[in-house]
Amino acid sequence: MDHADQRNKAMTTAGLNLIAQALSIYDQKLNLAVCNRRFQEMFDLPDALAQPGASFADTIRYIAEKGEYGEVENIEALVQNRVEQALAFEPHYIERVRPNGEVISVEGAPLPQGGWVAVYTDITRTKQVEQLLRARSEELSDQLLSHAEELSATNRELAATITALEEAKRQLTEIELRTRMTTEMMPAHIAHVDENGHYTYSNRRLSSVMPGRPSEIVGLHISQALGSAAFSRIEPNLKAAYKGENTVFEFSEDHDQRRIRVAFTPDQSGGVYVLSMDVTEETQARVALQQSRRRALAAQMTSGLAHDFSNLLTIILGMQSKLKKMELPDEAAELIAATQATARRGGRLLNRIADMTGNRTLRPKAVDLHSLLQDLKLLASPALPRGVGLSVLDHTPDEPVMLDPGMLQDALLNLILNARDACGTSGQITVSAHSIGRIWIEIAVNDTGPGFSKEALEKAINPFFTTKGSEGSGLGLPMVYDMVKLAGGDLQLANTPTGASIILRLPYRAAPKAQGGLALLVEDNDELRSHFRDMLVELGYFVVEATSVDEATALTADIEGISLVLSDIKLVGDSTGLDLAQRLDQQGPPCILMTSLPLSDPLHREALAHRPVLRKPFTRAQLGALIRTEARS
Incomplete structure (x- = not known):
């Protein structure tokens, strides 16, 4: 003090x-x-x-x-x-x-x-x-009694006024309590700090937005409530707010790398109103959607070019084949062979571009990361020289998480092979994986090679950038980056004291826990509903059915014990399957969505950004994998 x-x-x-x-x-x-x-x-x-x-x-x-x-x-x-x-x-x-x-x-x-x-x-x-x-009232004079009566009348008027004021005070108290209850139920922290940075009001939601922080913060300085690291990130914007500027910004806090959005609004009296919320899931969805749009744009730009370039390569290879049959000097034969090899390499490059910009759709399902990492070591070890060791440090959670195992394994194998090339004939490659709270799954691939050059740190994720000369396509890391971004995650490149480090950060999404029991099927097409009902029955579920979101909502409210909801996205009525899933997210059974809408449809993209979506048609095995129930033949 x-x-x-x-x-x-x-x-x-x-x-x-x-x-x-x-x-x-x-x-x-x-x-x-x-x-x-x-x-x-x-x-x-x-x-x-x-x-x-x-x-x-x-x-x-x-x-x-x-x-x-x-x-x-x-x-x-x-x-x-x-x-x-x-x-x-x-x-x-x-x-x-x-x-x-x-x-x-x-x-x-x-x-x-x-x-x-x-x-x-x-x-x-x-x-x-x-x-x-x-x-002594009997001894008082008439004048005094009259005066007393006047005072009594005045007191009665004052009493009436006080009663009115008390009623107004009661109503204000009720309004304040109602307002406080409303603000405390909001999924955001609402607060006010005075001109010295001390909290004068808080809806006691700071700990829900930033876990580990106190809830009772009135009287505390904002730096005490947030901690020095978070305060250092918001301090420049807070100073701007004290100068009269409205500021909105985002930052990642250190506890579990949540993404926090903060708005500062001056109160015109020297203080500042504060609104902060956790936008981690929104950020993940935004990243995935942006990457989908970039890929769609890239596909549009390259499809025509790739078609024409493929035709040119075909003509070149045909002409070189004719030249090879002619009686030409030995020097010409060498040039023909080199031209053919280059053209074939161009064809392979076209295939890689098509893979990168084509319809690569994430297919998340319940994945045991322990098994995936064990398999990764078995797959990668035979491709490494004797002098290069591979260690896998697995600190991932025991519960299954929603990931595309094929794309993730391909990405990690790509990174391990790049690390092998960097190490040469001897070195060590380490794959380490752990969770950051229940927000991220982080997987790092480190090697003991020479590390990234300054140029590589800046351009390694750019298509066609390579440090391997003619041996590299320059599409390996960009494809890994594409996979991570499609999932709503991030990729970081860095040098360590012992070599290079590549860190994949993917959203932590726990797999649905439904294991048999009662399932609610929501589908407005009679034939399809019958087909999906049979699938669920074969997977061990009893099934109740609905054709709309309103009907499904009523059933979930009336029927106890529903352990799984399988719903189409596009249904009869104004509400969609995504609306139903969002309602159930509050306090309901896990919901799996399915659709025949194309990936370009905004509704499909929005749903995919928040949860796994089964593309119709799908098999019983695919459905079973998604709900972690073993499909039986």
Whole structure:
């Protein structure tokens, strides 16, 4: 605490001690926040019960045992009753006579931040005067009685006004509670910081947006609540907001690499409103969608070019074949052979381009990463020289996750073979895999080769860039990059003290846990519904059916024990299968979507960005793999 804060605290304490009333403030957990000396003196409290943090229940118990409430048969019941009344945080005013004959008034009111303040006033003298006036009322003059009647009328008017104010206060309190409840249910953190960066309001959702942070942050400085690393990322934008600028930005926090979007809005009074939300899934979906669009554009640009280039290569190879049959000098034969080899290499390159820009659709299914990594080592080891070792460090979760095992294995094999070429005849390749929270699966391929050159770090993922000369196509890393981006992940290249490192980061999506039981099938085509029902029955499910989202929603609400939902995306009615899946994500069984829509359809792309989608037609084995049920022949 700095000197100014200490001075302000001392001034506040001195001021509270100078007022005649006793005052106490308890927080929302009924622990003492502050009290003045008069409060301790009025109830003759020990020092321990007049210090911040003292329990309200202990204080009530202490003064009850001293006889403050007269003879009490069950003190613990009295304490419990007073605690329940206090937790209701309702405004109140009472007058009571203490055992020593003193009359006190007690006025309590809730605080906006939670908790309440109580003021205790000694009104003994006032009550004595009232009794004296009543005793001598017959001796008062008519004028005094008239004046008293006027005062009484005025008091009644004041009482009516106070009642109206109390009602307005009650309504404001209800509005505040309703507003707080609404903000606390939002999937975002809403807060306000003053001109010094201290929180004056929070909807207590910071910990849900950034796990590991506190929920009760009112009074804390923003750097204390967020931590030094996160604060350093937001500080420049916060300073801009203090200067009057509206700022919206994103950053990745260190705990589990969540992507956080933050909006700062100046309040025109020196403070700043703060809105922050977790946009990790949105970012993953956006990355996947952007990559799909890039690939579609690349396919459009290259398809015509590749067709014409293929025709040219065919003509070149045909002409070289004719030249080879002619009686030409030996030097010409060598040139013909070199030309044919180059043309064939061009053909292979065209095939690689077609693979990269063609309809490579992710086909996620439940994957045991332990088995995938073990198989990877078995597949890659025979392709390595004796002097090159391969280690696989597997720290992945035990539960299956949704990945395309074929594309992932191809990508990792590609990286291992690149690492082999970098190591030469001796070295070490290490594949390490682990999860980052339940947000990412991270797989790193490290080698002990010479590492990436500066140019390679900048251009390695660009198509046709290669450091292998004529031996390389320059499409290996770009295809790995394409796979990662299609899944909504990211690829990082770096040098380590011992060589090169390539890190794949893929979204962590746990596989559905349905294992037999009752399945809900949502399909509006009668013939298809019958076909899919048979598949589910063969996989061990009992099946109930629906033809629309509304019907499916009603069934999930009325029928207990539904363990799986299989739904078409395009259904009768205004709602789609994606709408149904989003409803069930809150508290419902896992939902698998299926469709015959082309990949170019926006609805298909949107669904694919959030969950696996079965492309019609599909087999029972494909459905079984997706729900982790062994297909039986």
